[in-house]
Amino acid sequence: MTHIEFGTPPTLPTPNGYSHVASVPPGSRLIWTSGQVPITADGTPAVGWEAQTRLVMQNVGAALDAAGAAWEHVFKLTIFVVDTSALPVVRAVRDEFIDLERPPTSSLVQVAGLFRPDLLIEVEAVAAVPA
Numbered sequence: 001m002t003h004i005e006f007g008t009p010p011t012l013p014t015p016n017g018y019s020h021v022a023s024v025p026p027g028s029r030l031i032w033t034s035g036q037v038p039i040t041a042d043g044t045p046a047v048g049w050e051a052q053t054r055l056v057m058q059n060v061g062a063a064l065d066a067a068g069a070a071w072e073h074v075f076k077l078t079i080f081v082v083d084t085s086a087l088p089v090v091r092a093v094r095d096e097f098i099d100l101e102r103p104p105t106s107s108l109v110q111v112a113g114l115f116r117p118d119l120l121i122e123v124e125a126v127a128a129v130p131a
Contacts, residue, residue: 017094017095082119
């Protein structure tokens with residue numbers, strides 16, 4: 001997918017698995033997901049950082065698919081975690097889903113908690129599908 005341009009200006013620090021800037025061409029159809037959490041459709045939560053991260057990314061993928069988008073269309077991720085010590089695990093699982101040659105822009109926010117105490121991570125995505 002080449003319609004979104006990703007970049008990292010040399011005046012900014014080298015990012016770890018994300019781009020500093022994304023440019024979406026006019027006429028693209030924009031799609032926002034709600035924050036997705038690591039709970040299955042029947043309400044069962046995943047357990048542990050790796051399983052929760054993988055399920056939350058799968059849930060984001062399902063939301064994108066429902067809107068006619070895919071991971072290749074994602075240009076912005078927002079990741080909320082309750083603890084940044086698990087960041088290496090989060091990044092490793094995230095990297096299974098994104099295009100490492102053209103990674104989306106990203107924000108990571110540590111929060112005091114999510115809406116349930118057993119949840120460790122929540123992810124939102126913004127995608128652009130060519131017109």
